[in-house]
Amino acid sequence: MLNKPSSPANETALMARVTAIAGLTFGELAEQLNVAVPNNFKREKGWTGQLIELALGASAGSKPQQDFPDLGIELKTLPLSYNNTPLETTYVCYAPLTGVSGLTWENSNVKNKLQKVLWIPVQGEREIVPADKLIGQGFIWQPNASELSLLQQDWEELMDMICLGHVEKINARIGEVMQIRPKAANGKALTDAIGENGSKILTRPRGFYLRKNFTSNILKQLFS
């Protein structure tokens, strides 16, 4: 029994836990942690991430920082198809829509979070019930120069639109490897943003997401 693991002291200890849960099904791990397994994710969409967080001793809660702040590591689950390609985009963080003056790629929340990521591949096919989905071997990834450049380009293009009051013109087609999409409880959620001519407007909250091609390439690097 793993009982509510505490925060790992270092990366080696963290990776030992990662390897220990690799090959288990969600059901097996959930049983060890005394967690109930849903029959689908129509409601508990973040269940997998929370299960893995608990198993690895990530600091819980909704802090806008890394999951392992002492280690500088962000944790992400990555749902894969039978062909080992990502089935979903990867949420990174909220997109700032106000107070954006002085914000640069270097000090952005996106760069901070993506500097070092512990990816946990998991089976994502909807036809597999959650209890039977397998946990894969997690691995640490740090973006290379090329990836950083692509991310920075997309971040700057999107943040320029936000700064210039064009947030309403942003759609999910913009950005080569990273996009901005709505991120809210529902369509009624509104937040402040910059409108035309610098006026204040209300708009739907947005988040940054990594495109599937980008995360797919991260996986390919593992085998090259």
Next chain:
DNA sequence: CATTGATCATAC
């Protein structure tokens, strides 16, 4: 059938 836009649960 892949993608975009919408949505669900939870903590504070």
Next chain:
DNA sequence: GTATGATCAATG
């Protein structure tokens, strides 16, 4: 509402 964890499901 903000922010975490994400997947769902309507659409073209």
